[in-house]
Amino acid sequence: MVFNYLTESLWPLVTNAVDLGAALNRWRKFWSVDADFSGTVTINRTPTAATDAANKAYVDTTGGLDVEEVDGSPSYTETNVIRFDQVDGFVLTQPGAGIARVDLAAIPTSVLAGPITAAKGGTNIDSSGSTGIPLVTSGTWTIPSLVAASLGGTGIDSTGATGVPLITIPGTWTIEAQVSAVRGGTAIDSSGLTGVPLISSGAWTAPPQVSAVRGGTGVDSSAYTGIARIVAGAWSALTYTESTWTPVLTFGTPGDLSVVYSNQVGRYTRIGRMVFLSFRITTSTFTHTTASGACTITGAPFSAAASIEHVGPLVYQGITQASSKDINLRIQSGSATIDLLRSESGAGITQVVVADMPTGGSVSFYGSLAYDV
Numbered sequence: 001m002v003f004n005y006l007t008e009s010l011w012p013l014v015t016n017a018v019d020l021g022a023a024l025n026r027w028r029k030f031w032s033v034d035a036d037f038s039g040t041v042t043i044n045r046t047p048t049a050a051t052d053a054a055n056k057a058y059v060d061t062t063g064g065l066d067v068e069e070v071d072g073s074p075s076y077t078e079t080n081v082i083r084f085d086q087v088d089g090f091v092l093t094q095p096g097a098g099i100a101r102v103d104l105a106a107i108p109t110s111v112l113a114g115p116i117t118a119a120k121g122g123t124n125i126d127s128s129g130s131t132g133i134p135l136v137t138s139g140t141w142t143i144p145s146l147v148a149a150s151l152g153g154t155g156i157d158s159t160g161a162t163g164v165p166l167i168t169i170p171g172t173w174t175i176e177a178q179v180s181a182v183r184g185g186t187a188i189d190s191s192g193l194t195g196v197p198l199i200s201s202g203a204w205t206a207p208p209q210v211s212a213v214r215g216g217t218g219v220d221s222s223a224y225t226g227i228a229r230i231v232a233g234a235w236s237a238l239t240y241t242e243s244t245w246t247p248v249l250t251f252g253t254p255g256d257l258s259v260v261y262s263n264q265v266g267r268y269t270r271i272g273r274m275v276f277l278s279f280r281i282t283t284s285t286f287t288h289t290t291a292s293g294a295c296t297i298t299g300a301p302f303s304a305a306a307s308i309e310h311v312g313p314l315v316y317q318g319i320t321q322a323s324s325k326d327i328n329l330r331i332q333s334g335s336a337t338i339d340l341l342r343s344e345s346g347a348g349i350t351q352v353v354v355a356d357m358p359t360g361g362s363v364s365f366y367g368s369l370a371y372d373v
Contacts, residue, residue, distance in 0.1 A: 149173060227271065238272035245301045247279040247338075249286075249363065251354055252293020260285035263364075268301050270373070275302050278368040286318070287359045294351040297329075297338040297365070305372040306334040312369035314340065318361045319352055327352060329367045338369065 067082065068075030084090035084102055091103040116122025123134065123141035132143040135151070147153025154165065154173040163175040166183065179185025186197070186204035195206035198214065210216025217228070217235035224237035245266040249259055266279035277300065304310060312329040319327060319342075327342045340352035357363065 239270060240272075241270045243268060243301070245277065245279075246299050247281055247365075248298045249281055249283070249295070249365070250298060251288070251291045251295055253291060255288060255290030255292060257288040257291045258285060259283055266299065270302070273305070273373050274370065275373055276368075276370045277301065279365070281363065281365040283318075283363045286357075286361055286363050288354065289359065291354050294353050295340050295357060297340070297367075298336070300331065300336040300338060302373045303336040304331045304333055308372065309333055310369060310371035311341070312367060315366040316364065318363035319356050320358055320361070329369050331369060331371050338367075 065079045065082070066075065066077045067079045084092050086092070089105050091105050093101045093103070095101050115124050115126055117124045118136070118139050118141060123136075125141050125143070127134070127143060130143040132145045133147055135142050135144055135147075146155050146157060148155050149167070149171040154167075156173050156175070158165070158175060161175040163177045164179050164185070166174050166176050166179075168174065176183075178187050178189055180187045181199075181202050181204065186199075188204050188206075190197075190206060193206040195208045196210050196216070198205050198207055198210075209218050209220055211218045212230075212233050212235065217230075219235050221228070221235075221237055227238040227240050229236055229238055245268055246264060247266045248264075251257060260283060261281065262284045263280050263282035266277065268275055268277035270276075279297070281297070310331050314327050314329050316327055319340075327340055330339045330341050331337070332339065341349050342352055342356070343349050
């Protein structure tokens, strides 16, 4: 209602109840001087016809307060009174008329004493001195030091352990230093071993070489070069090499010997203690005036064994001793120098010497020799 300019008087004095919300009165403006409504006027907060669209404009709110949680639940409407409990630390004062003040004092120890229960979102335990993993069972909180197997743990402290985690029936965890053979391992520490893994009656080992009984040789052949052989179950290797050597034609005392070669080649094969060599020498220049002594060929790859001398054939040109029947090669025991021996009618076997090979001639030698080293 608006009390201002008089548009219609309520005169004469109205002594009965007047419904200002009635259809004839709800838009009327009126003024009043020293109006006294006490005992004479009753104003209803709710119109008689609240569902009437014409009356809804006059429906005043009741002035209540809506109180709710931040998330909207719970929520209470038309609240006229809010109560604070001093036991919880609230202090309620009235600093002035129509003013109420709420202060939060120190929360009483009695309110904070003890852990918060699980029902209130806590654990109901004092964990200030605990070490472990929180666990809740049927609403009861504990802090076990180790997580049990039933909860996805191992139930053991593995901080100082070294090995392979192993679980045995019924769910007991252990840590083995080495996985046993029954678990698919070897049960041995092979970190410092070098060899071939071997299992015998379930026991694992790693011998450095595979024995003959296991299909191996039982020997370290990493430094061998040659042909393997086995004698009474014992393996060994015959030395086997193939290479070249350089034959050199000379005399016991070379003097002024001058030799120019058009061919100077030698090859050999060694198998164990036996050496098979061959060579070819052809000279384009062969001169000497002060040389003396027996003719020899030096440069053989190995010295002969000390027990016996070895002889081999020679095809030659440039030896002029007419009485010579045959000329052969000889390597003496303990020596790597090859001599030229000739057999002469009535004179036995002698060495070829300087006089048998005149200066200025052409010399060709083709020879081969087998000997023991």
